[in-house]
Amino acid sequence: MSPPPPSTSGSVIRRSLLAARRHRLLVIGSLALTSHQICEALVPVVIGMTIDNGIVPKSPSGFAWSIALLAGVFVLLSLSWRTGYTCINRVNLDGGHELRQGIVGRALRPDGLAGRRGAGEATVIASSDTGRVSALAWLVGRQIASLAAVATCTIALMNVSVVLGLIVLVASPAALVLMHFVSRPLERRSDAEQEAAAAAGGLATEFVSGIRVVKGIGAEAETARRYATTSRESLRAAVRAVRAKAAYSGIGTTFSAALTAVVALVAGLFALDGQIAIGQLVTVVGLAQFVQGPMTILGFFGVDLAQKRASAKRVADFLNTPPEIIPAAESVPGDEGTALLSVAGHPESAWPVLDVEGGTRVGVVFADQGDAAAFVDTLARRAPIEPGRIRVGGKDLAALTPAETRAGVHTQHRDAHVLTDTVRDNLTLDGPLDPKALHAAAVEDVVAALPAGLDERLDGSGRTLSGGQRQRVLLARALHSPQPLLVLHDPTSALDAVTESHVAAGIGELGERGIVLVTTSPALLSACHTVVAQLGGEWTAATHAELFDTSASYRELVGA
Template sequence: MDERRWGLFEAGSAPREPRLRIDPAWSSARLSRAIIRSSWAWVFPGALLLVVFNIATMLLPVVIGQFVDTVITPAAAGAGFGSIRSALAGWLAALVGLYVVINLGYRFGGRLGWFGVQRAQFELSQSVLGRILDERGTAGAARAPGGLLSLATADVHRACLVLYVTVYPPGEIVGLMVAAGILFWVHPALGIGVVIALPLVLLLMHLVARPLRRRSGAEQAGLADAASAAADLVAGYRVIRGLHAQHSAADRYRSVSRGALRATLSARAAQAGFDGVSTATAHVFAAVVVLAAAVPAFTGQITPGQLVTVAGVAVTWIGPLDSLVGTLGSFWAVSQASASRVLDLVALPPHPAASGTAVPADTGERALVFEQLDLEDGVVLNAVVLAGGFVVLDLPQSAQAALADLLTLKAMPSAGRIEHFDRAVHEHRSALLRERVLVSPRTPGILSGTVLDNVRATGVTTTPVDTARTALGVAGMGAAELPDGYETVVGDGGRELSGGQRQRIALARAVAADPEVLVLVEPTTAVDAVTEQHIATGLRQHRAGRTTLVLTASAAFHAVADPVAVIHEETRVDV
């Protein structure tokens, strides 16, 4: 697709100039205005078509009334077909024409408006996802994946519903103005009365919508918390079941879910009350107008057809009147609550540990330096890992996790310093550092697809097949132990594999990535001693000339490693 035509029929894969740019300092209302401006090319023609639709809808009772006065009434009085033939044909043609305009205006006006919502939702979601996936992370407490998912989907969608306030209300307002004009044409007193009473009715319905505005924010926050808890519960179910903590986890989710339910019921009660009052008000207003028109009809001041017109207009404007207040009240309230949540996320500063801008040095003798590094639990690490070395550190599990977080820029040292080629790691640009220093986590992550697909998924470009097969060999993963060899489909999470197989696939992926510095955290806890020895030897040979740091107590790795620091009860480790 020619990207110069991006946005004509669909969003391009890589738009050059996004129409929606977000400033985290904006208010919710300003973000809503920016969303409207970004989709104006679609919203404006859609709104115009809906204006035409509403005008045609209001004119329909006029045509029916004229049909009654010029065709039905004369025919009932005994007029011949010849005298009413032209009026019959003319008003029937007008009816058909109006129905065609009504159908096309609503269909294509609504379609253009919906397309604008989709376009704005696409661009806003890209901004939100860009912040979520930012290499620098976010400051403050870690956010649960379920909550982030809710923000990137439900809240983005609701924030873009503000476009409906732009697409539909103009046509509804014009339709009500046309209705007032028609009533003034029928009888000036009716038109003047409607002009005076209509703003009062709108104000009343606006006041009724205020509880909904207050409660919509609490509802969405509660739903996000419930979605977050559910996603995390499902993701960690295997661990929870292994710990026999199903009941505790279920109780936690039940508590969060009930809180969300209470907020939702509160918002729905406000919505129901608002709908009931607004609909009843609109119907009562229409009935009052019809009764007011009956008085001049009985005295002969207006014709039967004009009475039919008044009744038709009164019934017809119930929809625009109810929708107008409902759109401005409900959609605006919901969109503002979600826009506020989106802006709160986008405004989060990057994590201090990942805010560096320096470019890592290309060469140096000391790949990693740990200087008086406090790893909690009384462990202080002093070590130098030379470039090209194969070093093993025996650390407590808590210290392993702390060191992994520091090397992946998820945390700042509470005391001490970590250097990569004589510069503190948090001073480096995070994306460049992660390209050079790869930390393979203790818990293996297995993706859906085949074994070979998992090993080849090492970055933007996939690793060659031969490289992946070699890495699997280094990790002690033979094709013969799998039903379909390396083409075996493992499924999301690798639930069909054993723990040792999952661990070795993750190790093979890290080996295939071939980083300058590879850090492995307990890579062989789920394999037997013979396989572990094979892996340790093969990894040492394969990584010759590249820096490798293994955090493990495994004797097999200690046997092939460079100088090792072993911790028993010491509080300080020196290498």
């Protein structure tokens, strides 16, 4: 199957507006908004007719007929707005939701995102930019309705006086041309404002999500300085954009007011000369005031479209981000044995030689915790790997996709997160709860302490839980995974000694799957069949008791 074509700003816009039959709602909504604007334009026309046909001649029948017509216009106006608002809002909300689903889907793909794509950047694109793109539904509907309103005003004015109609007919395109040229600086500054705001928002999200790390390394001052610098740049960009928008609005308002004044002056002179009636004068003044709104909307079209196209481009660029992990074209031949995991040795490797069979527990002790994290990331297929170095289920890991790798290996990182959901759904979404897994993770006490037990909803990544409680929930989730090989990275670092011993004993009773424990915990290592430790730059394999008795370096590593 050929890969889908890359996304473009145009395809993102079409996906937002037209996919899933939203084009029907867009058409209905645009027609309804057009009907609303036409009715708005007809209100001063009908009021003028009421004056000329009922009030001036003192005709009860003419007055009654005109009032009935005015009431009908208002009824149609109200219904049109309700229909248009409902349809266009549906397109807006559904289109934004579909784009957000696309962003989240791309962010969560197992093959990852090449380059640095922080959580903050993805959050800004998935919220702000997708919202701007989906708001194109309103831009389309309002532009069509505004064109219809200007046309209705022009026809109505020409029906009163050809001169008045020509004034509006000539002034409208002139205003659009003028506002197009005036809007160019605003377009540039608006785009710069969006970029700066996205950078500041992304940085803030990353700092807040990593506040514990920031405090742990004492980087609060540097973090505040970097955010202040980015925030000030965002502020300066926003001020420049506001100034440009103020100038743009001022010019547009001045032009519209001048047009209204000219039309009112000419209409007043015509009324004094008896060329138009009093009711027609009221109609002309009302139309001249009303037409300012649609003309302003038409004048802002270029600016609005430029902003939304810039957001659509950012969405498309995110969707087109190449994968970080690309499977090797060919795998290195190797032993198709029964080992769930095989790691080949290398003289310059920071990784151990491993062979993990089903039903065995292997502990791995790294001298450098950075190497430990890199090893776990590789087993999770989050980092590139040379062909032939690691085999999973007899297959070369480098030739497997992340999805294929994770079908056989479940990796529980030490920085895993609790989901905003119930405890039950945090443990297992589809299958039944496993009492052995609950007991091994010592999560039974956590559940007993919660008011709703397993149905307690955990919000904010489990902020209502202590660090040890969160870790036990995460461990129970890992033990519920169906993969035959389980890799755990420091799963008990936040637990007290008693609970850690309970967990070690519980894991020791799970004999049906292969388990790799990347840790320095003596309690967990004592539950392993074999421990491979990095001692003096070399890897040594033995039992925990043997290493503990014979190596001072090992005792130092495991904190004994």
